[in-house]
Every structure is written in structure tokens, then in C-alpha cells.
Amino acid sequence: MRYKRLKYSLRSSACIYYYGVAFCLLSFVSTPQSPVLAQTSASPKSTGSLDSTEIRQLFFSALREKTVENLKHASELFERVIQADPRNDASLYELANLKKIQNDYANAQPLLERAVAVKPNNEWYWSALADSYEKSNNIGKLENVFNQLIRINPNKPEYYFDKANALVILKRYDDALAVYDQLEQIAGPSDDILGSRQKVYLKQGKIDKAAADIEKAIAENPGQIRYYLLLSEIYNSNGLTDKAVKVLLQAEKLDAGNGQVHLALADIYRDKKSNDASFKELTQAFAIPDISIDQKIRILTGYYPKFPDPNAKASALELSRILSITHSKDSKAFAIYGDMLLTNDKLKEAKEAYKTSIALDGQIYAVQEQLLRIELSQNDLDGAIKDGENTLSLFPNQAWANYLVGVAYAQKKDFNKALGYVKNATSLELQDKELLSLSFSLLGDCYHDLKNNKSSDEAYDKALANNPDNAYTLNNYAYYLSLRNEQLDKAAQMSARSTQLQPNTSSFEDTYAWILFMQKKYSDAKLWMEKALAHDKENSGVKYEHYGDILFYLGKTDDAVDNWKKAKGYGDKSPILDRKINEKKYVE
Incomplete structure (x- = not known):
């Protein structure tokens, strides 16, 4: 059977968090599986002066203190329970967790080791101990912990992966491979096992074995493009680019509409300095709707460091044009198309792209601000005022929008209206020195034209206080x-x-x-x-x-x-x- 495994580092933090939360909840609802009641119901013999009832009461008092985050008092109460009953595994576990919260893994570990000695079949205790060993980089002790977890819950794949990961860290690669083989016998083949096994082979420098494993998967599943992609990645990352290209071309014949294949080819061609071939693959990938727009935008933004190279700007512009066609209902496509048009000094076209983006989704402020800036640069004052006031109806607290609308009114010689918007800008923004300097400077201009010299001088002084080099x-x-x-x-x-x-x-x-x-x-x-x-x-x-x-x-x-x-x-x-x-x- 196949399964989907959660991503994790060495230990699955999701599992540990789940156990911790489950434990706290179960403790209070008093289910039979709770480690708290498992301990107290056994009526252990106490070594202190407290009887079992008093120990039980003391334990639940500690839990209450923990619940209200009085961790110091909770720790003291758990310690009293342990003094009275050294084999109280639930208190050992709880006290260890409190120490872990304080990053005191050195003192948490012996408590957990005592807890698993008392209750060797408690999965939660072993999981917490594994986490403690990992956090303190005590990797050598993890193998035994995962062996115990596998013994307790042999059908949980995460424990096998965790054990194998620990072995890889210890550079016991063959032992890690054996764990993957064991898991495959239990759960059947899976992409997770296949991928993990490849990583081990590559660490061993056994590229041929890594490739052979995937070639076997391809032979058994010839229509699964992901295996071709994985094989090409192995070849490419190890300098065998020609083999990588060959594998990808085979995949392209099987599924010419697979965008990931085109992207992989584009990467390889780029590394080989075959820029035209790389760009051709990108244009094909960008025309495929199944590749997410976010992935394509990440590729486009990768062109920014290459600007102002004209070839880079032209390539980014063409890709963004294709993006706007492929994802014609997504405002982000037209927003970045507008950005690329603007970068290529195509202001008229950029203006239309931004307007389309806003029509699809008017909740993206940055696009609206870009539109205002273009309108002002084109001296389209009426357009800037109309669109700017619409922007401010949605985003009234945006200081830059207030300033830009103020500029438009000032250029139309409507200084009183300009003053209102620019004053808003200065009241909304207290950190942006550039904006504050520009705003106070514009206030100075407006007051001058209104013959208010005193206010004009005061505004200019404030502008220079924010930027002496304006x-x-x-x-x-x-x-x-x-x-x-x-x-x-x-x-x-x-x-x-x-x-x-x-x-x-x-x-x-x-x-x-x-x-x-x-x-x-x-x-x-x-x-x-x-x-x-x-x-x-x-x-x-x-x-x-x-x-x-x-x-x-x-x-x-x-x-x-x-x-x-x-x-x-x-x-x-x-x-x-x-x-x-x-x-x-x-x-x-």
C-alpha cells in the first residue's frame, strides 16, 4: 500500500506535539489509556510519607498549575510526587516536559529514561525521549529508542524513517538502507522510500545504484513522469547533464504538456549556457496552466538581478505576457506583467495591465499605487485623482496614496485639496523619512502658493529635518x-x-x-x-x-x-x- 508521510526533521514534531496535547486532554477526561490513570490505578507502593490518594491529589494539583502556566510551582509539585513515589511514570514524564519547555534537555533525559524503564510499552514516553535525544544531539542513543517505538507500533512508517535518518547521520548507510528494505516489506513500495533510499546511495557515491533503482521504477511505471524527473535530477546534480537531458526528452515524448519537464530542461540548458534553448522551454512551461502561477512568478522575479540587461528585460517581458494569457483570470498575472512592461519603459501598456489586475482583484494595494505613479508620470492628473480616491476608499490609511493624490491636486493648482491629502500622509506615516520629507516639502509648496509664508517655512524645515539632502x-x-x-x-x-x-x-x-x-x-x-x-x-x-x-x-x-x-x-x-x-x- 502507499501512504503519504508528513515532512519532519529527525523526529516528527507533529507527532510529538500531538502526543503532548493528547496527553493533556486525556489526563483531564480520565480515559483508560491515559498514562496518568494507568499509573494511579496500579496503586504503586510509595516510598515517602504520602499514601496513594495523597499522591494522586498532589499530581492533579501539579497538572492544574501547569494548565495555568505556573510552571515553577507545577515542577515543584511533580518533584514532590516523585520523591514520594520514584516510580510514578506520569510525573516523571510531565516534569521532563516542563524541563524541555525550558530547553533543559540534559535534566529531562534521565527523567524520561526512568519513565520508559517503568512503562516500557508507553509510546508517548519513548517519543518524548527521542525528541530529547535529538534536541541535545544525542544521536547515538536514538537507534534503540526507535527500535522500541517500532516494537510498540510496528505499522507506523514514521518510526522507520526516523531510525533510518538517525543512522544516516551516524554514517551507517548500509544499516539505513536495511531499514528502508524492512519498511518496504511492511508497507509496500512508496515514493518516500524510493527518494530516501536515493539520498543514501548518493551519500555513498553510488550514483549507478541510485539510478538503477529509479530505472526499475520507470520500467514498472513507464507513464509516471515523476520518476523521469527524479532520475534526471540525480544525473544533473552529479554532472551527468547529457544523460539528464536524454531522460527528460524521453519524458517529453510521453507527456509534452508536462510543465515540470520543460522547467527541468530549461534549468539544464541554462546551466549549459544554451540560453535560447532554455528560454524556449520556459515559454512552453509558462503556457501550461497546470504549473502554478506562484512558481512562474518566482521564476520571473529571478530575472530581477539581471536587470538592466536588455536581453533579460525582454525575456522577462515575454514570459510575463504569456503568463497573462495562460492565467487570464488571475490578477497576479497582470500585476507582474505590468511590472515587466514598466521595466521596459512601456508605460501605456503597463497602465492597462495594472487596470486589468485591479479589475480582477481590487484588494492588492501595491498594484493601485503603481497605477497612480504611472498616471502622475504621464501628467494624467484627472486619472490619478479618480483612481487615487478610489484607492483611498479601499485603503484610507495608506500614506503614499494620500501623498500621490495630493501631488495630483497640487499640480492642478487646487492647493487646499492638496493640503488635506498631504496632511493625511504626514499623520499616517511616522517612520518613512523619504515620504515625510516629500510630504512636508509639498506642504511647503502649497502654503507658498497660498501666500502663507510662515506655514510654508515651517513645512520646509520639517522636510529638511527628515531629509537634510532633499x-x-x-x-x-x-x-x-x-x-x-x-x-x-x-x-x-x-x-x-x-x-x-x-x-x-x-x-x-x-x-x-x-x-x-x-x-x-x-x-x-x-x-x-x-x-x-x-x-x-x-x-x-x-x-x-x-x-x-x-x-x-x-x-x-x-x-x-x-x-x-x-x-x-x-x-x-x-x-x-x-x-x-x-x-x-x-x-x-
């Missing part, structure tokens, strides 16, 4: 101070810092030049304005006007007028620009 905040704050002709030294320091953080940024250099001009440092101002003009790709009329202003104060009136005329030609609509040109002098 270049845009440094630039804006400095520029607005200079427009008011206030705190020019502070403005100059902030502006200079922004040019260090983002050198060759024309707008930052223009701000710094303007502040130097306000400080009457005209030579320095000229130097920085010339940098700004050199890095200006848009031929800003305002910059040429500023340059003319500087030149005028350096006594170069004709050059100043020429630059004022250039400013007008480039679209500068300053109301005093014509006066500067006509009067050939600086006008405030």
Missing part, C-alpha cells in the same frame, strides 16, 4: 526666501548644497546665481548663471533675463540689453522686461 526642497525653500529677500545667508547655504547634490542642474544653478545676485555678489552670480545657461536645454527666457540683470551690475550694459532681448525672444513675459530694454537699466 535637493528639491533645498532649492525651492532657498528660492522662495530670496524672492522675499529674507534670510539670504540661509538661502545661499541651502542653494549651494542643492547644486552639490545634483550638479549640472540648470534650475538649481539659476537659483543659486539669483541668491548671489540678491547678496550683491555679482561676479559669483555671473559664474553660476553661465553654468545654468550652459546646462539649460530649454532656452529659458527667465534665465537670460537674470543673466542680463547680473551683467548690468557688472557694468556691461550693452551685454545686459542683448540678454534681455534674448529673454523676450525666448518667451519671457516679465512685465518689466520691456522697460529694462528701453531704458537700458535694471528695474526691480
Whole structure:
């Protein structure tokens, strides 16, 4: 017969936990199988001054203390029982468990050894002792424990596996193989036995025996693709890649729609640097619905470390496209397709993929945030507001969503609405320094446009407190101070810092030049304005006007007028620009 075995390390923690819970429950419902009543019903002779009734009462008092987690008192009571009755196996067992809870395996072991000596047929006691030996790495004593457990319950496969595992750790490989043979005679062949046996063969370096065992399974079950996969894995992991490919190609002929075969081939071809062949196998695997979408997504995310290599990006994009077709009803497929489109700078297509993902499942916040970011980058302010407010109806406490909607409103010049959303962002997020700096900076911009200079300055100060190197905040704050002709030294320091953080940024250099001009440092101002003009790709009329202003104060009136005329030609609509040109002098 076949059976399915739970995964475990050396001992099955599930079994031990089950025994522990079962014991506690059985103790209180007083079933005949309970080790507590098995001991007390036997009316053992006590060696202390307590009679059997008093011992029984003391035992149940200890159990009650254990139940309310008063472990110290419970331990003391169990110890009193053992002092009065050294052969009280239930108390030995319970006290040992309490010590195990405290990771005191050294003192738990002798208690359990005494318990099994009193009741050698108690499966729970032996299981607890096995666990204790394993946790304290006392592997040498495990063989006898599992022998006892097999004697008590010979039809439980886990005990055979546990015994074999202990023997493997002790490098007694042939003895471990003998245990698997014994189990196979009792329970019949199984994949668990087959797989475990292969691991032993491979530890012995007997690749031929491992392969022969699986080849026998293939001969007996030629249609079972899992055996081909197992055989190919053995060959591939031991450097026999050609044999591994041959086995997988045989499997492919039997079942071309088996995705695991294609994935295994893709792995081998990748290791052989046959990238085209590997990618071909992946595309076939991704088109097979039976392979879980989560496994495919794990493969896709494996491409991330290879970015920004264009070939890796293109391959990941194509696989994600296939994924969206194969799993067309799963929002995750379109979410990662959107991610790959975004990575390949296909913003329009990414936007549609994210919208499809949201339509399939609107409960994934990260996808909605990505959509908002794309809409803002495309200056789709109405779309960002609509989708952002819908996002916030589902996720009102998401600080980034509040900030992004605030950005959209600010760009639409609706500063009062922007303030509401951005204030929400600052109240919802207290740890994300980046978001806090951006949010307070945006508050500063909004307050400035609303002519609330005091609140604007306070917001900028908070932005810089969260991120002293926020270049845009440094630039804006400095520029607005200079427009008011206030705190020019502070403005100059902030502006200079922004040019260090983002050198060759024309707008930052223009701000710094303007502040130097306000400080009457005209030579320095000229130097920085010339940098700004050199890095200006848009031929800003305002910059040429500023340059003319500087030149005028350096006594170069004709050059100043020429630059004022250039400013007008480039679209500068300053109301005093014509006066500067006509009067050939600086006008405030």
C-alpha cells in the first residue's frame, strides 16, 4: 500500500506535539489509556510519607498549575510526587516536559529514561525521549529508542524513517538502507522510500545504484513522469547533464504538456549556457496552466538581478505576457506583467495591465499605487485623482496614496485639496523619512502658493529635518526666501548644497546665481548663471533675463540689453522686461 508521510526533521514534531496535547486532554477526561490513570490505578507502593490518594491529589494539583502556566510551582509539585513515589511514570514524564519547555534537555533525559524503564510499552514516553535525544544531539542513543517505538507500533512508517535518518547521520548507510528494505516489506513500495533510499546511495557515491533503482521504477511505471524527473535530477546534480537531458526528452515524448519537464530542461540548458534553448522551454512551461502561477512568478522575479540587461528585460517581458494569457483570470498575472512592461519603459501598456489586475482583484494595494505613479508620470492628473480616491476608499490609511493624490491636486493648482491629502500622509506615516520629507516639502509648496509664508517655512524645515539632502526642497525653500529677500545667508547655504547634490542642474544653478545676485555678489552670480545657461536645454527666457540683470551690475550694459532681448525672444513675459530694454537699466 502507499501512504503519504508528513515532512519532519529527525523526529516528527507533529507527532510529538500531538502526543503532548493528547496527553493533556486525556489526563483531564480520565480515559483508560491515559498514562496518568494507568499509573494511579496500579496503586504503586510509595516510598515517602504520602499514601496513594495523597499522591494522586498532589499530581492533579501539579497538572492544574501547569494548565495555568505556573510552571515553577507545577515542577515543584511533580518533584514532590516523585520523591514520594520514584516510580510514578506520569510525573516523571510531565516534569521532563516542563524541563524541555525550558530547553533543559540534559535534566529531562534521565527523567524520561526512568519513565520508559517503568512503562516500557508507553509510546508517548519513548517519543518524548527521542525528541530529547535529538534536541541535545544525542544521536547515538536514538537507534534503540526507535527500535522500541517500532516494537510498540510496528505499522507506523514514521518510526522507520526516523531510525533510518538517525543512522544516516551516524554514517551507517548500509544499516539505513536495511531499514528502508524492512519498511518496504511492511508497507509496500512508496515514493518516500524510493527518494530516501536515493539520498543514501548518493551519500555513498553510488550514483549507478541510485539510478538503477529509479530505472526499475520507470520500467514498472513507464507513464509516471515523476520518476523521469527524479532520475534526471540525480544525473544533473552529479554532472551527468547529457544523460539528464536524454531522460527528460524521453519524458517529453510521453507527456509534452508536462510543465515540470520543460522547467527541468530549461534549468539544464541554462546551466549549459544554451540560453535560447532554455528560454524556449520556459515559454512552453509558462503556457501550461497546470504549473502554478506562484512558481512562474518566482521564476520571473529571478530575472530581477539581471536587470538592466536588455536581453533579460525582454525575456522577462515575454514570459510575463504569456503568463497573462495562460492565467487570464488571475490578477497576479497582470500585476507582474505590468511590472515587466514598466521595466521596459512601456508605460501605456503597463497602465492597462495594472487596470486589468485591479479589475480582477481590487484588494492588492501595491498594484493601485503603481497605477497612480504611472498616471502622475504621464501628467494624467484627472486619472490619478479618480483612481487615487478610489484607492483611498479601499485603503484610507495608506500614506503614499494620500501623498500621490495630493501631488495630483497640487499640480492642478487646487492647493487646499492638496493640503488635506498631504496632511493625511504626514499623520499616517511616522517612520518613512523619504515620504515625510516629500510630504512636508509639498506642504511647503502649497502654503507658498497660498501666500502663507510662515506655514510654508515651517513645512520646509520639517522636510529638511527628515531629509537634510532633499535637493528639491533645498532649492525651492532657498528660492522662495530670496524672492522675499529674507534670510539670504540661509538661502545661499541651502542653494549651494542643492547644486552639490545634483550638479549640472540648470534650475538649481539659476537659483543659486539669483541668491548671489540678491547678496550683491555679482561676479559669483555671473559664474553660476553661465553654468545654468550652459546646462539649460530649454532656452529659458527667465534665465537670460537674470543673466542680463547680473551683467548690468557688472557694468556691461550693452551685454545686459542683448540678454534681455534674448529673454523676450525666448518667451519671457516679465512685465518689466520691456522697460529694462528701453531704458537700458535694471528695474526691480
